[in-house]
Amino acid sequence: MHMDSRLLWGTVEMLILEVVAQGPTYGYEISQTVGERSRGYFDLKEGSLYPALHRMEQQKLLTSFWDEVDGRRRKYYKLSIKGQTTLDEKKAAWKAFSQGVNGVLGAQFAG
Amino acid sequence: MHMDSRLLWGTVEMLILEVVAQGPTYGYEISQTVGERSRGYFDLKEGSLYPALHRMEQQKLLTSFWDEVDGRRRKYYKLSIKGQTTLDEKKAAWKAFSQGVNGVLGAQFAG
DNA sequence: CCCCTTGCCTTGGCCGTCTAGGTATAGAAG
């Protein structure tokens, strides 16, 4: 099949990339933002979040730098060019996937 | 989190249930139907399809009977009441999930 | 006879997610 079969698992990465695309942010805040923007639907677990961040940094989709605010160390992430490209691809893949599902369901799930 | 975290993996089961809900059908045909209705996007692999069918039959979401057409043995599946309920739940979960994703993306992906 | 299509099945690996745990600081509550 022409779809990325790992798309389903990869949704988390897309969500993280999307949030980071809005501007430099860090793990804890990403988790909060994803929760808020999905109206509480998503609750990114640390066991998914941090491994994903590390994975994506290794793949050079993200770059990172440490900062300290109010005595708290934060690891900030920034989107790379490659990360932006990947995000665009993942969004296109998500669109195709959801259209595929809705096609089978014969439904119109308009956001 | 309140969502079924296995929802992403479970999409395949929802698609199968939806097709079977249209009337008794068998594995090979389900695979074809899903492919057609998603405009070629999905191509259900046998390694996903048959285990899923067996799983769902064991969970009593589906009942089955063998039939022979043109010398070909086919294992037909029928949706049970429980299967219909599960399908409804999965569709609702899918709607919530896709709305959650689209909420984070800030997009309107109207099928 | 060979190959493609139809039609069913299973084994074993992959790998993202989650559970559950750890570390550490700041501030509020007791």
Added chain:
DNA sequence: CTTCTATACCTAGACGGCCAAGGCAAGGGG
């Protein structure tokens, strides 16, 4: 002072659905 919560990072190991790749069998066209 101690305890609890929120903030903030991390990891090891289990889990389990998906897929690649294989097997079996029958029909029909070349």
